[in-house]
Amino acid sequence: MTRGPATPLPSPKARRRLREAASLTQTQLAERVGVAPGTVRAWESGRTTPRGRKREAYAKLLKTLAEEEARQAAPPPKTDPTRDRASGPEARAGAEAEPEPEAVREPEPVPEPEAVREPEPEPVPETVREPEPVREPTPESQPRSTREPVPEPRPAPAPLTPAQAFDALYEFSAPALVRQTFLLTGRREQARESVERAFQTAWERWPEVARDRDPVGWVRATAYEYALSPWQRFRPRHRHPEPPPADPGDRTLLNTLLRLPPRHRRTLVLYDGVGLDLPETAAETEASTPAAAHRLLRAREAVAGRLPALADPQVLHRRLAELASNERLGAARPPSVRRGGERRARFRTRAAIAFTVALIGTTALTVRTAPTHYEPPVSPGQAVRGVPPRVAPGSLSDEELELRQKLRDQLQDGPERLSPQLE
Structure with missing residues (x-):
């Protein structure tokens, strides 16, 4: 059974814009969808994508929300004050009785001359027929020397393969990133x-990244x-x-x-370094717009406190660009990045398979060697009162040795039996 197409969704930036236009917080929208605010x-930062019923x-x-925004943004329909009258039989009767003024009356449509059908001319004999006008030479009838060159239609460019599209994205954005x-x-x-790790992750999830409106x-x-x-660290x-x-x-x-704290540093680099606007910066840092603005102001104050010359945002933007451009920072070639990501994916897959096989083997061995019936444990020993403890035998005394020798010398079968006799 094939899986049906997923419900289309707007871009993460458009999702955030629609929520803010409706004056909804992330918590309120999460309650309406039935998910957590995180x-x-x-979803609004593009880190994850909803699926299943939550996506629908x-x-x-x-x-x-988009329909409500379009309804609010649409201008109200213009009404004609002369025609704003009550609709009913009395109003129509009054309109028929009272003629409209000349300034309001619309002119009657006049038929266009082309719409009037002219009578067909009578056939003229060939002797009286007028000569046909001489036609100007067409470009096809002109000589090749005077004909203008006609540009040949260019063939449509072939679609890019996933690897070519990934390489183009990497070469375009990797050095700046x-x-x-x-x-x-x-x-x-x-x-x-x-x-490189980010691009390897993008190559692993390339169908999702390729359809994104902002893959960079x-x-x-x-x-x-x-x-x-x-x-x-x-x-x-x-x-x-x-x-x-x-x-x-x-x-x-x-x-x-x-x-600077990592969050303030990231907000400053995105807004003053990359040049994103405040809603996009807030969406990428997974924060609200007021929180992103507060972080930006705190970061600017910290930078201006130590470097007063960078208090102007334009000067700060220029200095950040110069600082990043003065360093010699190269990037690997796109094929090596793709191969590195594929090798890492194969290694993780093989490691997962090996771990699963080891787990299955351990489980099978445990089931094989486990006891099949219950064996009660041996209870610990307890001392019994009134019984002397058992003593190990020691060396015999002289009297015991003499008694043992005497017993060995005597007959072991006992006394002789008396045979009965008749009297």
């Missing part, structure tokens, strides 16, 4: 690895999540610091960014 936050309910609710991730982490290798934003959100993961590479930028101004700006 689930709605993940979510799509129906978004469609209702590596520079942006460097502003978040301050580490070159970690930024490069985060972007999808990859950027995944790369930022991996780069800012708290597990990065436990890696051996994180213990060894990398050389700072050569320019003192760049070094001071980078240290100021790294002192």
